[in-house]
Amino acid sequence: MQLLIIYLLVINILAFSLMGMDKSYARHKKRRVPEKRLFGVSALGGALGAWIGMQVWRHKTKHTSFRIGIPLLFVFNMVVIYYLLGLFGMNFDSIA
Numbered sequence: 001m002q003l004l005i006i007y008l009l010v011i012n013i014l015a016f017s018l019m020g021m022d023k024s025y026a027r028h029k030k031r032r033v034p035e036k037r038l039f040g041v042s043a044l045g046g047a048l049g050a051w052i053g054m055q056v057w058r059h060k061t062k063h064t065s066f067r068i069g070i071p072l073l074f075v076f077n078m079v080v081i082y083y084l085l086g087l088f089g090m091n092f093d094s095i096a
Contacts, residue, residue: 015041017049018038038066042077045080
């Protein structure tokens with residue numbers, strides 16, 4: 001359980017940071033973080049971090065694929081977490 005929490009923290013911090021890095025790279029006309037990587041990290045559990053990063057950095061907010069895709073990946077992340085908790089005989093009540 002602790003491993004899952006640590007993993008989710010790390011992947012979400014990574015997703016948040018990648019959004020900020022990509023915004024910075026865009027401003028400075030540098031090589032960008034590929035959109036596939038942003039979506040990939042989000043799909044692997046970092047959708048919340050990416051979603052928050054979109055708002056904080058005001059990045060990718062006009063892209064329909066991100067405005068719709070990242071929230072959908074967040075829902076997907078929640079379903080996977082719910083499933084994993086069920087595998088380990090836990091529920092959301094035992095976390096709180």
